[in-house]
Amino acid sequence: MSGDLSVGIHDLSFSTTQFVLTHQTLAAHNGTDVGKYHAGIGQRAMSVPAADEDIVTMAAAAAAPIVARHGADRIRTIVFATETSVDQAKAAGIHVHSLLGMPSATRVVELKQACYGGTAALQFAVGLIHRDPSQQVLVIAADVSKYELDNPGEATQGAAAVAMLVGADPALVRIEEPSGVFTADIMDFWRPNYRATALVDGRESITAYLQAVQGAWKDYTEQGGRALGEFSAFCYHQPFTKMAYKAHRHLLQVCGQEIDEERIAREIGLTTSYNAEIGNSYTAAVYLGLAALLDQADDLTGRAVGFLSYGSGSVAEFFGGTVVPGYRERLRSESHRAAISRRQPITYARYRELHEHAFPVDGGHHPVPTETTGPYRLAALSGHKRIYEPRQSGLAHR
Ligand code: HMG
Numbered sequence: 532m533s534g535d536l537s538v539g540i541h542d543l544s545f546s547t548t549q550f551v552l553t554h555q556t557l558a559a560h561n562g563t564d565v566g567k568y569h570a571g572i573g574q575r576a577m578s579v580p581a582a583d584e585d586i587v588t589m590a591a592a593a594a595a596p597i598v599a600r601h602g603a604d605r606i607r608t609i610v611f612a613t614e615t616s617v618d619q620a621k622a623a624g625i626h627v628h629s630l631l632g633m634p635s636a637t638r639v640v641e642l643k644q645a646c647y648g649g650t651a652a653l654q655f656a657v658g659l660i661h662r663d664p665s666q667q668v669l670v671i672a673a674d675v676s677k678y679e680l681d682n683p684g685e686a687t688q689g690a691a692a693v694a695m696l697v698g699a700d701p702a703l704v705r706i707e708e709p710s711g712v713f714t715a716d717i718m719d720f721w722r723p724n725y726r727a728t729a730l731v732d733g734r735e736s737i738t739a740y741l742q743a744v745q746g747a748w749k750d751y752t753e754q755g756g757r758a759l760g761e762f763s764a765f766c767y768h769q770p771f772t773k774m775a776y777k778a779h780r781h782l783l784q785v786c787g788q789e790i791d792e793e794r795i796a797r798e799i800g801l802t803t804s805y806n807a808e809i810g811n812s813y814t815a816a817v818y819l820g821l822a823a824l825l826d827q828a829d830d831l832t833g834r835a836v837g838f839l840s841y842g843s844g845s846v847a848e849f850f851g852g853t854v855v856p857g858y859r860e861r862l863r864s865e866s867h868r869a870a871i872s873r874r875q876p877i878t879y880a881r882y883r884e885l886h887e888h889a890f891p892v893d894g895g896h897h898p899v900p901t902e903t904t905g906p907y908r909l910a911a912l913s914g915h916k917r918i919y920e921p922r923q924s925g926l927a928h929r
């Protein structure tokens with residue numbers, strides 16, 4: 532790696548869906564005490580995609596403001612991380628590249644390892660920038676989390692896309708070395724190619740996550756990482772926000788530190804507000820945590836933030852970042868809050884309809900009604916091809 536070169540997140544923007552199902556509505560339907568959702572798992576609502584939304588439309592909506600602010604000239608790579616891919620061969624990022632009118636001199640690729648994929652994309656991007664600091668990489672993490680109806684995982688569903696511009700001399704967060712990494716072959720959560728919904732062993736998945744926190748931290752310290760006390764805040768992968776609390780408690784315990792709930796709230800409390808309203812967005816969740824932290828915290832300039840990314844199966848990584856002077860002028864706090872508040876609440880019946888929606892697989896022309904008010908939409912499945920378009924002409928490059 533090239534000496535003192537500073538590489539990291541230069542810009543960050545996220546988008547979510549047209550619709551939202553509140554946990555109040557879900558609880559009223561299934562007779563669950565809403566306290567289990569609000570206090571027990573720490574979730575308030577879940578983002579639900581309209582029939583004409585998917586990972587591509589969310590990704591394009593997240594990335595468009597970044598391309599509008601910085602241009603596409605230096606972006607020679609797009610890395611799209613997802614575990615809810617729309618095609619087994621073609622990278623979803625190519626649709627985004629096309630919707631955003633990006634130059635043909637771009638490499639585009641898709642990455643997968645459950646919720647960890649976004650971090651793999653970020654780390655690979657950092658490596659590319661070290662090779663050529665004049666280039667930038669557009670990292671996109673987008674997912675739609677879907678469990679079977681009435682499964683315990685149902686209340687943790689959600690959907691969002693985070694786009695990050697990675698480059699030299701970043702304006703938001705410098706990504707530090709070393710990283711602590713961990714892999715274990717576990718079937719805690721998975722989705723065979725023939726299924727639209729994930730399979731999960733909920734209890735085992737929590738144990739596997741905590742084991743991975745411990746393993747990634749152990750490697751981080753062995754690689755010469757910072758001491759725990761040097762971090763001002765921690766962004767954890769958040770399948771549901773209470774998981775971040777469980778993970779941080781576990782890390783403190785592993786480090787032989789007192790379990791001080793005030794300290795835990797101070798170190799992770801601000802990272803949970805977007806995820807509590809959006810639900811699990813798999814690859815995007817840990818970076819929604821970062822967005823929430825940067826958007827809400829008092830000045831974090833020069834402070835170290837710890838990141839713990841977990842993906843079932845399982846892979847985890849712990850790494851640090853330093854918040855860069857001047858970062859507050861570059862934040863998109865208002866549009867982030869608007870992405871959450873613009874969602875339209877839906878009834879349980881409508882949610883169920885959307886949950887069960889699937890295209891016929893006959894290769895016919897299947898247009899999708901216009902539902903989203905977002906900038907891009909899935910217009911049809913036609914001849915087995917997904918047809919995307921800007922919702923209204925002129926919005927694509929705003
Ligand atoms: P469950 O088993 O129905 O819930 O679903 P529970 O009975 O364990 O209750 C949850 C919590 O609510 C408990 O607190 C209860 O005490 C509390 P805890 O013991 O955990 O501290 N509770 C209440 N609190 C207040 N008032 C009440 C009340 N009732 C209960 N009235 C489960 C929980 C997590 C299993 C389920 O949501 C699930 O299966 N989720 C999906 C799997 C998941 O999210 N796993 C997390 C780790 S794996 C991961 O993060 C990877 C993942 O993102 C995928 C990827 O990598 O791609 C999932």
